Amino acid sequence: MAVLDMRDVSLTYHPSEGPVPAVRHVDLSVDAGEVVGVAGESGCGKSTLISTVLRLYPKSATVDGEVLVDGENVFDMKWNRMRAVRWGEAAVVFQGALHSLNPIQRIGKQLVEPILVHDKGATEASAMKKVRELLDQVGLPTRHVNAYPHQLSGGQKQRIMIALALTCDPKVLLCDEPTTALDVMVQAQILDLLKGIARDRAMGMLIISHDLSVLSTNCDRIAIMYAGQVVEQGPALDLFQNPAHPYTRALMGAFPTIGDGESRYAPTGLPGDPPFPGDLPSGCSFHPRCAIATDECSTVNVVLEPVGPGRDAACIHVNQGVGAP
Amino acid sequence: MTTDTAPTVAIPSVRAIRWKRRQVATARFIRAFSRYRSGLFGVGILLFFVAVAVSAPYVFPEYLLDPNANLSNSVYAPPSAEFYYWMGTDDLGRSVLAELAWGARPSLVVGILASIMAMIIGTLVGIASGHFRGFFGGSMERLTDWFLVLPFVPTVIVLQAVLGETTIWITVIVLGITSWPGTARLVRAQTLSVEARPYIERAKVLGNSDWAQMVRHILPNVMPLVIANTTLTVAIVILSMTTLAFLGLLDPNLISWGGMLDSADATGAALQGAWWFLIPPGLCVIAVVLAFTLIGRTLEVVLNPRLGSN
Amino acid sequence: MAQQEPGGVSDAALDPTEFGRVQRPSRVSGIGRFTARRLLTGLGTLAFVLVFNFFLFQMLPGDPLARYKGAREISAEDLAALRQELESPLWEQFFNYVKDPLQLDSYSTIQGKPVWEVIADALPWTLILLGTSTLLATVIGIWIGIRAGWNRGSKFDKNSTGITLFLYATPEFWLGLLLILFFSTGFWIFPGIFPSGSAIGSGLDPWTVDGVISIAWHTVLPAASLAAVYLADYSLIMRASMVDELGQDYLMTARAKGLMDRAIRRGHAVPNASLPTITLIFLNIGFIIGGAITVETVFSYPGLGLLTWNAIQADDLPLLQALFLFFSVSVIVFNMIADIVIAAIDPRIRL
Numbered sequence: 001m002a003v004l005d006m007r008d009v010s011l012t013y014h015p016s017e018g019p020v021p022a023v024r025h026v027d028l029s030v031d032a033g034e035v036v037g038v039a040g041e042s043g044c045g046k047s048t049l050i051s052t053v054l055r056l057y058p059k060s061a062t063v064d065g066e067v068l069v070d071g072e073n074v075f076d077m078k079w080n081r082m083r084a085v086r087w088g089e090a091a092v093v094f095q096g097a098l099h100s101l102n103p104i105q106r107i108g109k110q111l112v113e114p115i116l117v118h119d120k121g122a123t124e125a126s127a128m129k130k131v132r133e134l135l136d137q138v139g140l141p142t143r144h145v146n147a148y149p150h151q152l153s154g155g156q157k158q159r160i161m162i163a164l165a166l167t168c169d170p171k172v173l174l175c176d177e178p179t180t181a182l183d184v185m186v187q188a189q190i191l192d193l194l195k196g197i198a199r200d201r202a203m204g205m206l207i208i209s210h211d212l213s214v215l216s217t218n219c220d221r222i223a224i225m226y227a228g229q230v231v232e233q234g235p236a237l238d239l240f241q242n243p244a245h246p247y248t249r250a251l252m253g254a255f256p257t258i259g260d261g262e263s264r265y266a267p268t269g270l271p272g273d274p275p276f277p278g279d280l281p282s283g284c285s286f287h288p289r290c291a292i293a294t295d296e297c298s299t300v301n302v303v304l305e306p307v308g309p310g311r312d313a314a315c316i317h318v319n320q321g322v323g324a325p
Numbered sequence: 326m327t328t329d330t331a332p333t334v335a336i337p338s339v340r341a342i343r344w345k346r347r348q349v350a351t352a353r354f355i356r357a358f359s360r361y362r363s364g365l366f367g368v369g370i371l372l373f374f375v376a377v378a379v380s381a382p383y384v385f386p387e388y389l390l391d392p393n394a395n396l397s398n399s400v401y402a403p404p405s406a407e408f409y410y411w412m413g414t415d416d417l418g419r420s421v422l423a424e425l426a427w428g429a430r431p432s433l434v435v436g437i438l439a440s441i442m443a444m445i446i447g448t449l450v451g452i453a454s455g456h457f458r459g460f461f462g463g464s465m466e467r468l469t470d471w472f473l474v475l476p477f478v479p480t481v482i483v484l485q486a487v488l489g490e491t492t493i494w495i496t497v498i499v500l501g502i503t504s505w506p507g508t509a510r511l512v513r514a515q516t517l518s519v520e521a522r523p524y525i526e527r528a529k530v531l532g533n534s535d536w537a538q539m540v541r542h543i544l545p546n547v548m549p550l551v552i553a554n555t556t557l558t559v560a561i562v563i564l565s566m567t568t569l570a571f572l573g574l575l576d577p578n579l580i581s582w583g584g585m586l587d588s589a590d591a592t593g594a595a596l597q598g599a600w601w602f603l604i605p606p607g608l609c610v611i612a613v614v615l616a617f618t619l620i621g622r623t624l625e626v627v628l629n630p631r632l633g634s635n
Numbered sequence: 636m637a638q639q640e641p642g643g644v645s646d647a648a649l650d651p652t653e654f655g656r657v658q659r660p661s662r663v664s665g666i667g668r669f670t671a672r673r674l675l676t677g678l679g680t681l682a683f684v685l686v687f688n689f690f691l692f693q694m695l696p697g698d699p700l701a702r703y704k705g706a707r708e709i710s711a712e713d714l715a716a717l718r719q720e721l722e723s724p725l726w727e728q729f730f731n732y733v734k735d736p737l738q739l740d741s742y743s744t745i746q747g748k749p750v751w752e753v754i755a756d757a758l759p760w761t762l763i764l765l766g767t768s769t770l771l772a773t774v775i776g777i778w779i780g781i782r783a784g785w786n787r788g789s790k791f792d793k794n795s796t797g798i799t800l801f802l803y804a805t806p807e808f809w810l811g812l813l814l815i816l817f818f819s820t821g822f823w824i825f826p827g828i829f830p831s832g833s834a835i836g837s838g839l840d841p842w843t844v845d846g847v848i849s850i851a852w853h854t855v856l857p858a859a860s861l862a863a864v865y866l867a868d869y870s871l872i873m874r875a876s877m878v879d880e881l882g883q884d885y886l887m888t889a890r891a892k893g894l895m896d897r898a899i900r901r902g903h904a905v906p907n908a909s910l911p912t913i914t915l916i917f918l919n920i921g922f923i924i925g926g927a928i929t930v931e932t933v934f935s936y937p938g939l940g941l942l943t944w945n946a947i948q949a950d951d952l953p954l955l956q957a958l959f960l961f962f963s964v965s966v967i968v969f970n971m972i973a974d975i976v977i978a979a980i981d982p983r984i985r986l
């Protein structure tokens with residue numbers, strides 16, 4: 001059964017310059033024990049998508065659709081219930097772990113906090129015991145409970161963030177670029193750690209990354225996002241070896257080297273910039289950059305359609321393109 | 326501004342391009358600034374007081390301020406319908422309204438000039454202490470710290486005693502000398518953060534002189550911050566000057582709002598209920614200080630890209 | 636650097652097998668080291684102030700002897716000795732000064748008492764006024780700042796920012812004059828209920844109940860004038876830091892953890908946001924010791940400010956010199972305390 005089920009989810013920001021539809025009609029589900037990857041260029045709405053699960057978006061943003069966490073729609077929840085679901089049912093490993101910890105509080109205190117909030121039976125001592133165990137599980141010495149964030153390296157902080165996310169045994173773990181800003185060695189370790197955790201705890205995991213190749217080796221399924229929409233999804237290896245959507249193919253060309261942070265800003269074989277969600281092209285949002293676009297692409301409304309076993313893609317020419325199944 | 330620089334040649338000159346770019350930047354700045362109502366409000370107040378300061382000698386002839394020319398007037402007469410005496414009279418029978426108008430002049434002149442002086446000293450010291458390592462940079466930093474701990478009023482008194490008589494220009498110098506350390510600290514911090522950027526590294530590697538680095542790279546980057554800070558400094562300087570005037574440490578012949586309050590206090594205006602000599606000068610000080618504060622805060626947001634959004 | 640600091644582990648990523656290079660971080664030793672270092676720089680600044688003080692007062696025009704004689708009874712021999720000292724070369728005078736920078740033997744010319752005794756008499760009053768006004772300004776100012784910053788753009792924020800900006804622009808002595816007009820003289824509908832001269836009713840012993848009540852009564856108006864102006868300062872800074880802090884990532888973490896709004900604010904946002912305000916409060920305490928001159932003169936409140944004012948009026952240079960030194964030292968000391976308090980709260984400072 002799906003522990004996380006997003007149905008037709010949309011989110012629109014409302015800054016003073018005008019509405020920004022950052023996520024549009026996304027369907028995505030994660031089963032218990034499954035690892036799902038989401039890839040896409042910077043600004044395509046990946047973090048925004050995650051923010052809908054715990055309703056961490058700004059008050060002014062408007063949402064639509066349903067996000068079911070363990071069968072319960074978060075958009076319908078009262079604040080009390082929402083607070084209980086936060087961290088209790090679903091937890092987040094935030095993008096940019098470097099700043100996601102309170103700089104003037106000891107690690108231990110920050111990790112104990114959610115346990116004390118969510119588990120009414122927990123005592124200061126029992127919570128601390130659990131925190132020590134978790135630090136051990138993520139491969140850190142337990143004495144780090146006394147450290148301050150600035151005393152730790154980037155990789156160590158990322159492990160702390162993972163331990164923090166596990167403190168309340170959530171059913172869903174949302175990881176927002178858990179490995180960006182880390183070097184390759186540490187990146188691999190962190191991903192191994194996350195994979196192991198998902199397997200051992202049978203939790204659903206959503207991993208966001210710029211790096212498609214990283215996802216392909218670590219996820220069961222992958223969804224590709226473009227301009228706030230999922231444009232393709234399918235089993236990880238199948239999708240990686242056999243991309244159907246022209247954007248996915250371009251995106252793969254964009255990652256010649258694993259872990260080269262710069263290359264993601266200059267995708268090869270993909271001219272132009274990603275569109276700003278406040279000002280989207282008509283028809284298929286990808287058509288101005290698409291190598292096989294036709295006139296039709298700028299008028300037709302494209303939606304996800306099955307293109308193979310467990311595979312969907314949103315492209316009207318998907319079967320005419322090069323390399324399509 | 327004029328259009329007679331008609332583009333006769335196809336290729337626009339460097340100066341024309343620069344001029345164009347500056348025009349565009351100015352337009353963008355004005356648009357950004359005018360989005361803030363409080364900033365516009367500040368500009369409005371300031372313009373009003375500038376107008377008052379400029380027109381004071383024409384509207385209120387100087388004899389109104391001469392104690393000997395007003396001997397026949399009654400002392401502390403309450404406000405009356407006659408224009409000059411809308412605000413009543415002071416402890417010497419002079420028109421309070423005329424004093425208020427004339428008092429705008431020293432506030433603006435001293436406030437702006439002393440702040441510019443503080444800006445120049447503070448920017449130089451700040452950039453120097455941020456850019457140079459070692460002994461020179463260190464001493465500049467210490468110097469800033471030292472000036473920061475000097476007690477204001479005693480320092481002013483001693484400085485004035487050393488500099489001789491108390492003319493308005495001495496006041497400008499004294500306030501300039503005592504107001505720069507805040508700017509220096511700010512500029513130092515900004516210099517350090519600018520120097521941490523890669524292109525300064527490159528400039529250094531390419532062998533640009535210290536001077537070139539400071540003028541070409543650092544100065545343009547600290548300038549927006551300095552301008553916003555200087556506007557806020559004007560507010561503080563005007564308050565400081567009011568304090569000095571109130572303590573009788575300004576040129577006694579100068580009509581100023583602080584000086585009016587000094588007379589009011591010395592002659593017991595509060596105890597006699599002469600509110601018209603007490604409340605208006607304070608409100609004028611508040612208005613002008615508030616104007617510079619509002620403008621400064623708006624500039625801070627508009628000129629600082631980090632705060633700019635939202 | 637990284638080798639000396641047991642806390643610095645930023646390059647642990649180079650050696651992925653070794654995650655535990657943090658030695659037990661101890662708050663005590665870190666803060667102890669920081670305090671020691673801070674005391675040293677404080678002493679450095681102090682030394683400069685002493686030297687500066689000497690030369691500044693050397694530069695003053697006029698007959699130096701007149702400044703030091705004042706109301707003191709002085710024998711002819713002493714006078715001759717003093718004159719000889721004052722006419723000795725500058726370096727010799729400087730040497731004498733360095734030997735005794737506090738000038739313990741110098742006399743106030745107006746009061747005919749040793750300067751430090753004069754200062755000691757006025758100090759308690761200043762401390763009462765300073766303590767009351769700082770307490771008021773801190774509590775109210777921080778409360779307003781937190782609330783306005785947390786609810787940015789709300790009605791409370793707009794109103795309080797307007798009012799505090801207005802107070803920020805207000806000269807404190809003018810506020811004092813108004814308070815006298817309204818609450819001491821009594822004006823229009825306002826009752827004149829508070830006294831506005833001195834710090835205690837005449838003839839009362841401060842160590843009796845009546846004395847204490849009288850002192851409290853006399854403190855109300857001057858403390859209110861000071862507090863109003865400084866609370867504006869604190870609430871504006873506190874609001875700005877709160878707004879800064881609201882955009883920080885760690886607050887998103889706190890929200891995601893499922894904390895109540897109040898817990899996020901009290902447990903995370905406020906402690907982080909309070910650092911600049913704490914610095915400012917301590918700096919201001921240092922300055923107000925010497926900076927309440929105008930308020931104290933308006934209320935004839937017999938603290939150090941009024942003393943300074945009287946010394947200025949009477950050209951009492953020895954007293955002025957001592958006050959100058961005392962004020963500088965108090966700023967230096969509170970500056971130092973501010974840095975140490977901040978370091979105790981914020982571990983990043985202690986590096």
Ligand SMILES: Nc1ncnc2c1ncn2[C@@H]1O[C@H](COP(=O)(O)OP(=O)(O)OP(=O)(O)O)[C@@H](O)[C@H]1O
Nearest residue numbers: 013015020022041042043044045046047048049277
């Ligand atoms: N609070 C906000 N108000 C208005 N627009 C926003 C807000 N947050 C994000 N956006 C816009 O929404 C779009 C999606 O942002 P989001 O952070 O979800 O992208 P992302 O895919 O996570 O990018 P990255 O890979 O850089 O993290 C962007 O265009 C961004 O500018």
Ligand code: SF4
Nearest residue numbers: 284287290297315316
């Ligand atoms: S619909 Fe057209 S433009 Fe969009 S991806 Fe397919 S081919 Fe390209």
Ligand SMILES: [Mg+2]
Nearest residue numbers: 046047048095
């Ligand atoms: Mg993101």
